[in-house]
Amino acid sequence: MARSASVKDVAAHAGVSLGTVSNVLNRPDRVSPDTRERVQRAMAELGFVRNESARQLRAGTSRTLAYVMLDASNPFFTDVAAGIDVAAEAADLSLMLFNSRNSSDREHSHLALLEQQRVQGVLVTPVDPDSPALDELAQRGTPVVIVDRTRSDQSFCSVAVDDVLGGRLAIEHLIDRGHERVAFVGGPATLGQVRDRRQGARAAWKAAGLPREDLVEISTTALDVAQGREAGQRLAGMAAQRRPTAAFCANDLVALGLLQQAIGAGQQVPADLAIVGYDDIEFAAAAAVPLTSVRQPRQELGRTAAELVLDEAANPAHGHRQVLFTPELVARASTLG
Amino acid sequence: MARSASVKDVAAHAGVSLGTVSNVLNRPDRVSPDTRERVQRAMAELGFVRNESARQLRAGTSRTLAYVMLDASNPFFTDVAAGIDVAAEAADLSLMLFNSRNSSDREHSHLALLEQQRVQGVLVTPVDPDSPALDELAQRGTPVVIVDRTRSDQSFCSVAVDDVLGGRLAIEHLIDRGHERVAFVGGPATLGQVRDRRQGARAAWKAAGLPREDLVEISTTALDVAQGREAGQRLAGMAAQRRPTAAFCANDLVALGLLQQAIGAGQQVPADLAIVGYDDIEFAAAAAVPLTSVRQPRQELGRTAAELVLDEAANPAHGHRQVLFTPELVARASTLG
DNA sequence: TCACAAGATTGAAACCTTTCAACAAATCGT
DNA sequence: ACGATTTGTTGAAAGGTTTCAATCTTGTGA
Incomplete structure (x- = not known):
């Protein structure tokens, strides 16, 4: 492309000084209506496009x-x-x-x-x-x-x-619904989110006086759909009387994966397995079994x-x-x- | 913040010329190891950060x-x-x-x-x-x-x-599966995608010798989940012998909404209603009834x-x-x- | 008609970097 | 030991915009 027109070119073309062109750009009111119009026409004719680098260099501020x-x-x-x-x-x-x-x-x-x-x-x-x-x-x-x-x-x-609170809300809800053996599904524990949500879950569990070992932990390597499916298989593989009746997942992607696996394996949700997700993304509400989830603003x-x-x-x-x-x-x- | 250091400041601090600083930045091999090191130390000490606007203004090229x-x-x-x-x-x-x-x-x-x-x-x-x-x-x-x-x-x-081809693939698949009354769900028709997919669908329908009026059109105002649900209600409201046995949706979001509505209303997918989506987003495979979809690369x-x-x-x-x-x-x- | 104010326009300086011709110093071959 | 290379360094110019003090015009009031 031809090097694009500069304020100087516009000034020359409109027969004004370069300062005036700048005024048209930045303080149009300081410039008389007819020169303003002349300058604007010149800009249009030359296809002038302000050079943001130069503007920013001089003005010191980006937009x-x-x-x-x-x-x-x-x-x-x-x-x-x-x-x-x-x-x-x-x-x-x-x-x-x-x-x-x-x-x-x-x-x-x-x-x-x-x-x-x-x-x-x-x-x-x-x-x-x-x-x-x-x-x-x-x-x-x-x-x-x-x-x-x-x-x-x-x-x-x-x-x-407040992820600790979020974890507590999820578990309190499951306890309210009568669950006495629940899985926490999520990981890796290096993620602050995962740690906090788990901590809130444990606190609520303890506050309800339930035995610690009945809050089962299922750890994943990432918070995505594939890991949720994988976790579902591990859950399904557990002996029936040890198997949790509900799962609280560290985010909705994991929960959706888990849901998919459970339904695919012929289980009823929530009768056989209740599921709580986290984030309340749009796809949570749109899942075939709409997902209970912890909503963040x-x-x-x-x-x-x-x-x-x-x-x-x-x-x-x-x-x-x-x-x-x-x-x-x-x-x-x-x-x- | 204090105005950040410029090449000039670095040059002064390192006791070299400003051109040398620039060389350290852009052609480190042109500069002797010890001056290079001195300049780099000066940069670190002053917290020098290259000003991209100036670079770009001069060099003419952005990265x-x-x-x-x-x-x-x-x-x-x-x-x-x-x-x-x-x-x-x-x-x-x-x-x-x-x-x-x-x-x-x-x-x-x-x-x-x-x-x-x-x-x-x-x-x-x-x-x-x-x-x-x-x-x-x-x-x-x-x-x-x-x-x-x-x-x-x-x-x-x-x-x-090739959206025309995509539409054809979807409908041919449904015809193969034995469907003889199918809905095309999508809109608005101002979207090129929607038009093309519908056109492909119609072409395949016609090529199979099926009567035109049995490819029912259900028009939406947008391609999102909410519109999919809404379309589902309209489908459900149709008289049983007029109701399509399958739906081809213009994208997966619509398909997911439709799926959700159908299952919520107690229908079996695909027995009562088969569904084909479009895009093959990750959530399509992860839906509780995994969605047949047209994948785009x-x-x-x-x-x-x-x-x-x-x-x-x-x-x-x-x-x-x-x-x-x-x-x-x-x-x-x-x-x- | 003159002094002044208000309004409009000007042009040079500054922003910071890169480039490049020119210069200086060190190294080499003979 | 001397000119020729090579290697390293310099400083000025350029890039396009904005700002601002200075200048020029026009209009106003007396």
Whole structure:
């Protein structure tokens, strides 16, 4: 392509100075109506497109926000992203999404690029929330908010949902429904989410005075559908009197896999096996046996995260806040049948 | 934050000229090992971060590719995005994702920003593939590839899947299974996909010599789960001898909604109603009655699109190509029971 | 008619990096 | 020991925009 026209070309073509062209672009009211029109016509004729690099270099500020997501194929994160998008749009910023696909390397290379681009702020659901790369990024001045994860210390803004409470809600619901032998399905335990949900589950179990060994743990290597199916087979393989009558899964993907396996093996849900998922993604309600699940306020999570990062970017007196949302149990047929 | 250090600061701190710092950054081999090390130490001490705007302004080239997706919450598109990502990574570019959420306005504002950013190339699944905004963008020199849509003319590179064939495969499968009254569920007809799939369905129906009125059309206002449920209710409301024994849905989300409604109403799938979806998203196989679906090579779609846009960016002799992939029917329990 | 204010336009400087011709120093061959 | 290479380093120019003090025009009030 021919090198595209610059303000200078437009100025020459319209017979005005280059400062005036810039004024038309940035303070149209400072310029008389007829010159303004002349300049705009010149822009149209030359196909002028503002060079954002130059603009940003001079102005020092970019008009974008970025969200580095852990796994774009998990609907939970796309819903969070939609919430961020709403807030970004309200602030007249564009949201760029990056997918680290569970890889630290990809995550770090995206973060490095974003820092070089001087984006207004970075939202990130990190592979490892305690990675020092995040500290360095923040320390050098990029506003960073951690999404759906928390840190041991309070050195960042973060938004997350109370997973311990969520685990408790799930188990209390199953206990209410009369179950006395329940499986917790999820893993790996290196994920904070998994640990917290399990911890809440155990606390509720203990509080109900039920014997510890009747909360059976089935560990998976990832939180996806395939692992849910696999866990279902292990469950099915257990001796009948030891087999749990209900399962609480660490997320909906696992729960859907488990549901599929159970129905495929001819079991009735919830009569033979009740199932509770986590996240309440759209496909949970749309499953053939609609799934009871712990709902997280995904959109609000994203919206709040965006507001925090914008505050950090704009407000010099910004103080870090850790926002914790409250989850909610949505009971459906997979436990109510 | 304190304004971050520039090459000039690094040069001063390391006691070298500014050109040398740039060499360390871009041609490390041209610089002697000890000065290189000195400069690198200075960078680390000052927390130097290269300013990408300035780099890009001078170098004229960005290191990013962008995909403007129609609906990030549809797993089909995130899978396509993953395919693009793989190819982008291989070319050492970063992929930025934007979500237009089915809005032309959002799509256009994203495209405008990307043009200003002078990205290497833009991949887009547009709300309206015939929008003149795309022509203008391409005409001004930004490489553009249309993904999962096609244009009447050949003025763009595009990658898509043969939807007419896909529709034919679905209906032929149902005819093979002995169905003689089938519903086509989908809409709105303004979507090229819907039109093509329906056209293929009709062609196959006609080729089998079946009466036209026995391919019943149930039109939806969108291709999502809620509309699928709604369509299910309309189906259920039909008089028994007029009611189709099978449904071909224009995508999997609709099929899942239909499946849910049917099972909720106590019907047996496929005995009372066989269902074929389209896209073969992961949740199709994971549904409680695994869904027969028409699979599209999603990742390959993305990968090919990325390769086309990179060729257009790099190769002056580039000619536009319209790549059409072949879909494939994956038969599962929802038609095989 | 003159002084002044208000409004419109100008042009140079600054933002930070990369590139490249030119220069300096070290190394080599003879 | 001397010119020719090679290796390493320099500094100015360029890239496109925005900003801002300065200048020019026009209109107003006395």
